[in-house]
Amino acid sequence: MTDGEVLVLGGGAAGLAAANTARRAGMRVTLVSEGAPGGDCTFTGCVPSKTLIEAAEAGLSFSGAMTRVRRTVSRVAATEDEDVLRSDGIDVVRGRARFVAERTVEVDGHRRSARRVVLATGGRPAVPPVPGLGELAYLTTDTVFDLMDPPTSLVVLGGGPVGCELAQALARLGVGVTLVEQAPRLLPGMDPDASDVLARVLRSDGVRLRTGAPVREVRSSDGKALVELADGEVVRAERLLVATGRRPNTEGLGLDAVGVRTDRRGHVLVDRHMATTARGVSAAGDVTGVFGHTHAAYAMGRVAVLAGTRRTRRPAFEPDSVPRVVFTNPEVATVGRVEHELADTAARAAYLPMSEVDRAVTADAEAGFVKLFAGPRGPLGHLGGGRVLGASIVAPRAGEMIHEPALAMRTGMFAGRLAQTVHAYPSWSMAVQRTAAQFVGTHGGRTARPVAVG
Structure with missing residues (x-):
């Protein structure tokens, strides 16, 4: 029996975030990982796929692209391997864990327990039931x-x-x-x-x-x-x-034995503080099905530890202000709600095609647009443009541009503040500024319109 303060099950983005957060807070941490630390993002997800995309964009051959993929994966993996984690004070155990008692797991015949357990076992490719x-x-x-x-x-x-x-x-x-x-x-x-x-x-x-x-x-x-x-x-x-898509890795973990409930697809049920239905057990990342992206998994891993160790001002994971990005060319990025999801009849939409953005014209990359959605801000109504409810951007740099609307949502900023902020010319982000300006008046012949509800 090895006792500690935090026991993390899983070495992907959520597990690494949980382990590092706990260690920085001065806690004794054990990380149990069935595979090499880094998980899907490092070995089969974000790192190799984005490397492949960049290699294709650069005009490499197929073999050249795959060589770059393997080299990049190795480089990134080396920054988070077992030696690095141990040097940071994190005890790393390789193997598959199974709950055998409250806040106690068994790994290859050895029992380990902790005051708090974080489930971060991730997911794997979902294979549809197609005949043949x-x-x-x-x-x-x-x-x-x-x-x-x-x-x-x-x-x-x-x-x-x-x-x-x-x-x-x-x-x-x-x-x-x-x-x-x-x-x-x-x-x-x-x-x-x-x-x-x-x-x-x-x-x-x-x-x-x-x-x-x-x-x-x-x-x-x-x-x-x-x-x-x-x-x-x-x-x-x-x-x-x-x-x-993906499915959660929850089979064989002994969740029923300790009262960790899952939904019909096997995702671990959590509240906004990432707490499960079992005392002392939290969960984060793909295993929860809450938000299937690496950056969200990292944020959830931090919340799972900090919320579990605080009695007041417990942090929560707020998915509404977390952006999603599809790294095609052009990129597709969203945050919050898109128009067909809005139910507020007082909400407004502002739209700007990239063909009216000078940076896009200079790059000969005019396919795409910026959409911003804003609604009344309590008794202030649409004063200052209202509050940002969501954004959808399609542009070569949409993954970078989406963070201004995300910040506006996170901080409760007036939409008009995005328009007031001076942007460098000619930058891609000027498209966000010009779109936001439509909430406070006519700009470039365009004015925000009521959203098409339903």
């Missing part, structure tokens, strides 16, 4: 970066953020890509106008799109993958990549 898929040697986001040679053709199942990113990058590396999405549009959880822009761009990159196309079955013939769609079309390709 189990008989095929398909790729997932866990295995696609192991490719040494480029396939001549590839079918990507899933038109969400990961599917779109990989489809574009691989197409730019010379692979013939068909992207299949069962929803009527790409990025079904984001702004419909963003979906339209991205669809046009992907087609111009040579990606063949099949939206509104559920898969009926998958089979193999002559060494090729055959994907039969519900309308009878059969898409044939050398390889098949499944990018249809």
Whole structure:
């Protein structure tokens, strides 16, 4: 039995954040990780995928891009490996943990306990129940970066953020890509106008799109993958990549034995302070299903530790002001609510196409837009432009531009403050300033309009 103050299960972004936060607070920490510290983000997610995207943008060959991916993964992994963690005072144990008693787990026959346990076991690729898929040697986001040679053709199942990113990058590396999405549009959880822009761009990159196309079955013939769609079309390709989301790693953890409840999909139920239904146990990251992005997992990991050790002023994870970014080119970024999600009839929307932004014109990158949404601020109404409710941006630097609206939401800033702040010319962020100006008057012939509720 090894006793400590904080026991973290999982070495991904959430687990690392929890462990480092606890250690900086002077607590004794044990981190149990089944795989190498760094988790999915470092080895199969953000780091390799964004490296692949940049390599494709730079015009590298497929082999050159994959070489850069492996080199980058190694470099990043070296900054958070076991030696680094131990040098920071974190006890690292490799193995799979299982709860055997309250705030006590067993790892390879040894029991470890702590005053507080943080569940951060992450997730893995979700594989849809498509007939025949189990008989095929398909790729997932866990295995696609192991490719040494480029396939001549590839079918990507899933038109969400990961599917779109990989489809574009691989197409730019010379692979013939068909992207299949069962929803009527790409990025079904984001702004419909963003979906339209991205669809046009992907087609111009040579990606063949099949939206509104559920898969009926998958089979193999002559060494090729055959994907039969519900309308009878059969898409044939050398390889098949499944990018249809993720599922939580909660099996075999003994959660029932200690009263940690999960939802029907297996996600651990938590409150806004990341506390689970079991005393002394918190959870963070993909295992919760609250917000499936690395930066959110990191924030949740910090909250899970700090909220669990404070009786007053307990921090909470507030997903409304956390941005989401799809790293295609152009990038797609959102924060808060998009227009079709707003129920406030007094809310207003401001819109600016990138074709009216000088920086976009100079870069010959006019596809995209900025949308800001603002609502009345209590008794002050729309004074000062009201309060920012959300934003949707499609632009080459949308992932950077989204942080101004995110900050405005986090701090309760008047929308007009974004317009008052002097922005450098000609920068991409001037588009945010000019859009926000529409909430306090007419700017460039444009004025904020009422949102289309419903």
